[in-house]
Amino acid sequence: MSHGGNAHGYPTPPPSSARRVLGHAVARIEDRPLVTGRGRYAGDINFPHQLHMRIVRSPNAHGKILSVDASAALAMPGVLAVWTNADIAELSPIDFRADKNATGIREFRQPALAQTYVRYIGDPVAAVFADDPYVAEDAAEQVALAIEALPVVMSASDPPGEFEPGRSSEAIVLHHSFGDVEAAFRNAHAVIELDLQTGRHSGVPLETRGAIGVYDAAKDLLELHGAAKIPHRNRETLCRMLNRAPSSLHLHESHVGGGFGIRGELYPEDVLVLVAAMRFERPVKWIEDRREHLMCANQGREQRHRARIAVDRDGHILGIEDEIFHDQGAYIRTHGVNVPNRTMCMMTGAYKVPAYRAKARVRLTNKTPAATYRAPGRYESTFVRSRLMDAVAAKLGIDPVEVRRRNLITAQEMPYVIAFDEPGVEALEFDSGDFPALLEKALKAFGWDKLQADLKRRRAAGELVGAGVAIFMEESGRGPSDNAKIKVDPDGTVELITGGASLGQGFETVMAQICAEALGVDYRRVRVIHGQTDLIDHGIGAHAARATVLTGGAVHVTATMVRDKALEFASELLQTPADDLDIVDGMVMRRDTKGGPSIALGDLAKRLAPGSKLLRGRDPQLAAHGWYNTDHTVFPYGVHLAVACVDRDTGRVAVERFMVAYDVGRAVNPLLIEGQLVGGCVQGLGGALSEEFVYDEAGEPLSATFADYLMPTVHDVPDVEVLLTEDAPSPRHPLGLKGAGEGGINGAGGVIASAIDDALQMSGAITRLPVTPQRIRDLLRR
Amino acid sequence: MTDKTDIILIINGRAHAISVEPRKTLVDAIRDDCGQTGTHIGCEHGICGTCTIILDGDAVRSCLMFAVQADGRHIRTVEGLADGETLHPLQQAFITHHGLQCGFCTPGFLMLAVNALEHNPNIGDDELLDVLASNLCRCTGYQNIIKAVRAARDEMRGAKAT
Ligand code: FES
Ligand code: FES
Numbered sequence: 001m002s003h004g005g006n007a008h009g010y011p012t013p014p015p016s017s018a019r020r021v022l023g024h025a026v027a028r029i030e031d032r033p034l035v036t037g038r039g040r041y042a043g044d045i046n047f048p049h050q051l052h053m054r055i056v057r058s059p060n061a062h063g064k065i066l067s068v069d070a071s072a073a074l075a076m077p078g079v080l081a082v083w084t085n086a087d088i089a090e091l092s093p094i095d096f097r098a099d100k101n102a103t104g105i106r107e108f109r110q111p112a113l114a115q116t117y118v119r120y121i122g123d124p125v126a127a128v129f130a131d132d133p134y135v136a137e138d139a140a141e142q143v144a145l146a147i148e149a150l151p152v153v154m155s156a157s158d159p160p161g162e163f164e165p166g167r168s169s170e171a172i173v174l175h176h177s178f179g180d181v182e183a184a185f186r187n188a189h190a191v192i193e194l195d196l197q198t199g200r201h202s203g204v205p206l207e208t209r210g211a212i213g214v215y216d217a218a219k220d221l222l223e224l225h226g227a228a229k230i231p232h233r234n235r236e237t238l239c240r241m242l243n244r245a246p247s248s249l250h251l252h253e254s255h256v257g258g259g260f261g262i263r264g265e266l267y268p269e270d271v272l273v274l275v276a277a278m279r280f281e282r283p284v285k286w287i288e289d290r291r292e293h294l295m296c297a298n299q300g301r302e303q304r305h306r307a308r309i310a311v312d313r314d315g316h317i318l319g320i321e322d323e324i325f326h327d328q329g330a331y332i333r334t335h336g337v338n339v340p341n342r343t344m345c346m347m348t349g350a351y352k353v354p355a356y357r358a359k360a361r362v363r364l365t366n367k368t369p370a371a372t373y374r375a376p377g378r379y380e381s382t383f384v385r386s387r388l389m390d391a392v393a394a395k396l397g398i399d400p401v402e403v404r405r406r407n408l409i410t411a412q413e414m415p416y417v418i419a420f421d422e423p424g425v426e427a428l429e430f431d432s433g434d435f436p437a438l439l440e441k442a443l444k445a446f447g448w449d450k451l452q453a454d455l456k457r458r459r460a461a462g463e464l465v466g467a468g469v470a471i472f473m474e475e476s477g478r479g480p481s482d483n484a485k486i487k488v489d490p491d492g493t494v495e496l497i498t499g500g501a502s503l504g505q506g507f508e509t510v511m512a513q514i515c516a517e518a519l520g521v522d523y524r525r526v527r528v529i530h531g532q533t534d535l536i537d538h539g540i541g542a543h544a545a546r547a548t549v550l551t552g553g554a555v556h557v558t559a560t561m562v563r564d565k566a567l568e569f570a571s572e573l574l575q576t577p578a579d580d581l582d583i584v585d586g587m588v589m590r591r592d593t594k595g596g597p598s599i600a601l602g603d604l605a606k607r608l609a610p611g612s613k614l615l616r617g618r619d620p621q622l623a624a625h626g627w628y629n630t631d632h633t634v635f636p637y638g639v640h641l642a643v644a645c646v647d648r649d650t651g652r653v654a655v656e657r658f659m660v661a662y663d664v665g666r667a668v669n670p671l672l673i674e675g676q677l678v679g680g681c682v683q684g685l686g687g688a689l690s691e692e693f694v695y696d697e698a699g700e701p702l703s704a705t706f707a708d709y710l711m712p713t714v715h716d717v718p719d720v721e722v723l724l725t726e727d728a729p730s731p732r733h734p735l736g737l738k739g740a741g742e743g744g745i746n747g748a749g750g751v752i753a754s755a756i757d758d759a760l761q762m763s764g765a766i767t768r769l770p771v772t773p774q775r776i777r778d779l780l781r782r
Numbered sequence: 783m784t785d786k787t788d789i790i791l792i793i794n795g796r797a798h799a800i801s802v803e804p805r806k807t808l809v810d811a812i813r814d815d816c817g818q819t820g821t822h823i824g825c826e827h828g829i830c831g832t833c834t835i836i837l838d839g840d841a842v843r844s845c846l847m848f849a850v851q852a853d854g855r856h857i858r859t860v861e862g863l864a865d866g867e868t869l870h871p872l873q874q875a876f877i878t879h880h881g882l883q884c885g886f887c888t889p890g891f892l893m894l895a896v897n898a899l900e901h902n903p904n905i906g907d908d909e910l911l912d913v914l915a916s917n918l919c920r921c922t923g924y925q926n927i928i929k930a931v932r933a934a935r936d937e938m939r940g941a942k943a944t
Contacts, residue, residue, distance in 0.1 A: 027877055034885030035873040037820020037860035041886065044819040134803065206824045206832060206920045207886045257822070257886030258920050290825040504884025504921055675880050675922060682923030706829035706918070714915040714924045744923075 022517040022735070025671035028509040029524055030502075039255040042210025042226030047283035050212070051080060053273060054136035055292070056126035056143045058118035061154075061366040061699020063147035065116060068126055073139040078131040080280065082143060085115040088275055094266055095237050096336045097230075108163060108171050108364060110331035112268040112275075117164060118147060119330035120366050121699055122295035124268050129276060129284065152699045156327035156363040157304045169364040171328065174337060176344035177421050179355030184319025188310035192391045197768040198380045198749065200302035200327065201691040203373050203683075204711060205503075207257020208288040209297060211270045213277030220248055224274055227251035229264020229501050230541030231531045237266055237334070242274065246537070253531025259503030259542065260683070261372040262298040265334045294704045299693055300339065300373035302327035303380050309388045310355075315396050315403040319355035322347060322384065326362045329369035337362055339370065342377025345428060348418065349385050349473050350435045350637055351407040366699045374680060375474070375742035379687065379749055382472040383769060386750030390468075394763035400754065401443065401469055408435045408471070411728075430473070430635045432728040433663065439471060442639040442661035445723050451643070459761065464646035465656070466761070468754025470747035474636045476739025477549025477730075480629060482540045484551065484558040486515065487623035488566075492586050492602030494519065494526045496559075499539015500551035501531045505741060506672040507547055513668055514552050514735070518559035519566075520583025521601065548668060549634060549730075549737050556734050558626030566622055569607070569614060570599055634730040636738035638662040640681075640747035644755035648780065651773035653689055653756060655716075661723040665730045665738035677744035678720045684748025686712045692770050720744075789853035793818055794862030802849045809833045811849035812859065820860040820889050824918065831917030834890040835859050841897035860889035863896065871941075872896055872934040881930035883921035890917050895931045903939055907932065 033039055056068075070082035081087075093109035114125045126143050130136035153161040153169055160170040185191055212225040222244065227234060231251035239246050256263060269286050276284040288296070304325040310318040326340040340360035348356055373379075389407075393400040409416050411434035419427040443449075451467055458465045485497040496515050500507055508528035516523035529535060540550050563583060570588040571578040574597045582591045589598035605622040607614055643657040660677045667673050690710040694702040703709040729736025753766040756776075765779050786801040793816055800815040807826070812835070813819050824832030826845045833845040836858040863870040872892055875881065882888045891914070898905055898913045905913070910931060919927060 028880065031877040031882060031885070032869075034882055034888055035860075035869065035876050035892065036864055037818070037889055039820070039885050041819075041822065043813070043823065134805070204920060205884070205886070206830060206918060207822070207884070208824075255886075256884060258884045260920075290827065504886075506883065671880050675883060675926060678923040678925050679883060679921045680923075683920070705827055706825050707827070711918055711920065712924075713918065714911050714928065717924055720923060720925060 203260025466758025680744025
């Protein structure tokens with residue numbers, strides 16, 4: 001049975017006062033094991049007789065492998081094998097997951113172990129397998145590599161070099177456009193051109209990556225433990241790469257110590273532990289160390305934009321043009337060219353832009369490969385768009401807030417469609433929203449007007465303090481389908497099996513709430529299962545803020561099916577029309593009278609056991625398997641406001657205030673959404689002010705420890721103010737839900753740049769993220 | 783290199799007799815040799831604080847010590863915080879105030895804060911921030927961790943007063 005589809009006919013969800021558990025800030029069901037030390041993260045998973053893998057990594061940023069001498073390592077007691085590419089010659093490079101634009105870029109995929117060339121410092125060259133992790137590490141140090149150095153390309157805006165002889169390091173050039181750009185710029189009152197850069201940073205979850213491969217030869221069953229984010233989609237890729245049937249390869253997610261887009265993608269090490277587990281017929285465990293993580297896990301964000309904007313005399317946008325140099329790092333990983341595509345398609349944001357043309361040059365460099373990091377392409381494009389709007393305001397002498405107001409898409413224009421000229425580029429169809437209303441609410445809640453006067457006074461007294469604004473669109477819940485299985489146990493416990501994944505956001509609680517709301521049970525009685533490919537055959541996992549929207553939709557549909565079944569049978573047992581029955585706290589009872597006949601869901605489940613007379617040809621069990629299908633994306637939106645104060649001597653920027661105003665459609669659990677928004681915001685501040693993967697000119701990574709890659713601590717963060725609104729529930733979702741995972745980070749770079757400009761009273765000063773103290777000092781010296 | 787030393791780690795009051803190489807870090811011994819995996823490893827270079835434990839009454843980073851240095855000493859880890867089914871007030875406060883998301887940093891923050899509150903039950907807000915600034919969390923943005931620790935401090939102080 002299936003619900004949903006192109007469903008603009010969903011009834012408006014009830015207001016939160018009429019909801020039982022949906023919309024309430026209830027405590028998380030996943031917390032108790034985590035605060036008592038009973039979590040089970042990848043490093044905590046062990047199997048008897050397991051081997052430990054250690055990767056030998058390239059010390060050269062670019063070079064040709066002349067030889068790999070493993071004899072000394074192999075001579076060490078406890079070392080079982082050392083592999084190079086020759087040992088896995090049959091294995092294809094790490095494949096893209098379904099990427100429509102994959103043609104022409106497949107040559108840039110990363111092999112599990114380097115073949116002929118190494119292309120970044122950290123590139124896996126050999127794998128050591130030993131009985132003990134310390135021994136594996138010692139042995140890896142004994143593997144001697146002879147590499148002939150080749151010239152490096154360290155910047156995507158430098159002229160391209162060679163990926164391999166005869167193949168340019170400019171992998172592909174992508175285009176997005178609509179409208180008459182020539183006319184827009186020809187007729188402009190003013191044209192502004194900016195050269196902007198976003199720095200290289202990444203999710204850097206506190207748990208490093210880990211993978212354990214287990215092979216059961218008797219059953220010919222291969223398992224990957226430590227999986228995360230998208231176990232089902234990774235299974236598809238792995239089946240393709242290893243030539244196995246999906247039923248013979250299962251991925252298992254346990255606790256995951258943060259994801260942020262980078263954890264749970266398929267990496268060389270995941271494939272290696274699987275191949276090794278099969279070949280050695282022993283479990284193979286790999287746990288990354290922090291240095292490896294900072295050199296090898298996906299990085300992101302690094303782009304240079306040569307952006308132009310054309311406006312009329314009132315500051316209305318006539319057109320935007322952008323040339324993007326996307327620093328892809330050494331290989332194209334699982335996402336293909338998703339990030340530059342998202343950057344281009346979200347560039348115009350919440351504004352009416354009649355004409356637009358963007359070109360992204362996807363270029364390989366000799367740095368760690370780049371891929372998606374929380375709000376991929378959106379953090380970058382919001383920074384660029386915000387800089388352009390501020391520049392327009394300065395040029396025309398219009399207030400920066402006012403110039404934004406004049407260009408926002410209005411509620412009356414919803415649904416608002418942005419269609420691109422290029423064939424195959426998906427149109428954006430904003431489903432609902434009132435952007436001007438959210439902007440005004442945010443300004444009011446922040447006390448914007450009074451703040452301006454305060455800031456002026458403080459600046460007059462010599463302080464470098466200012467405020468900024470950024471407005472952005474998010475996207476979530478891209479289709480097509482997700483499913484869920486629900487079963488009520490005889491004791492009333494509800495088992496909910498989803499194909500979702502949890503990276504720590506509170507997935508279990510949110511799904512339990514949605515299930516409990518429809519089914520009429522206590523949400524704490526719902527056991528939520530996720531990330532297990534052997535228990536459910538399809539799942540979308542946790543990416544692109546899909547979980548709440550798509551999996552939540554599936555849970556709602558399925559729980560409603562179970563509810564209908566419960567009411568159907570209860571109606572017969574209680575001799576009451578189903579319409580007069582309700583389920584409250586797990587009891588089916590009459591809606592109107594208290595104390596009438598009733599039956600517990602668990603008892604009902606017992607009465608529906610196979611063979612029960614009650615069934616009369618109907619399927620046993622109080623259970624259902626339902627699907628939610630949609631071909632639509634939903635679009636949440638937000639406003640960031642911030643106050644930044646610059647220390648004249650040190651160049652340090654203190655973020656005094658920060659507000660995230662965000663319309664989430666409907667909030668399943670406001671406490672958890674706020675947690676997501678604040679957490680994302682602080683990550684965004686890191687990327688705006690301190691976090692940066694720096695390389696020297698030879699390609700040596702200079703940010704390979706936490707002492708060099710500077711993430712915010714308690715001292716660096718303001719008390720983030722959150723204004724959560726539910727003004728624009730999605731008409732395309734049965735519960736009106738939109739995603740919330742990325743609304744805290746999206747505008748953080750843009751708003752901080754605005755606020756610092758204002759603090760310095762130097763319009764357009766900030767052209768590059770992160771704004772480190774060093775860069776501020778350089779600006780102040782000018 | 784593989785010569786092992788016999789040592790005893792007393793973790794949450796229980797003695798674990800183990801045999802380790804002298805170079806084995808304390809956190810690895812706690813996790814792999816004693817099976818107490820509640821203490822996590824986030825960096826192994828002394829910055830993130832994920833591996834924080836309480837050793838003879840002081841919060842220390844167990845990735846920066848060798849197991850042999852803790853021979854015979856008393857170690858407290860997150861597994862020892864609750865009293866049976868009753869959570870420590872700080873554990874409860876982390877749940878109530880949504881002070882954790884992925885939970886990976888949580889054991890380190892719990893041990894860090896418990897130690898600070900035990901040393902100074904009246905610790906002020908600012909001093910508390912200084913303490914908490916020594917650990918990293920990548921999910922929460924810290925706000926709710928701060929709230930949770932302050933709430934637990936106030937509650938524990940109140941409980942003592944009555
Ligand atoms: S693991 Fe010990 S401080 Fe990071
Ligand atoms: S809760 Fe994930 S690192 Fe703190």
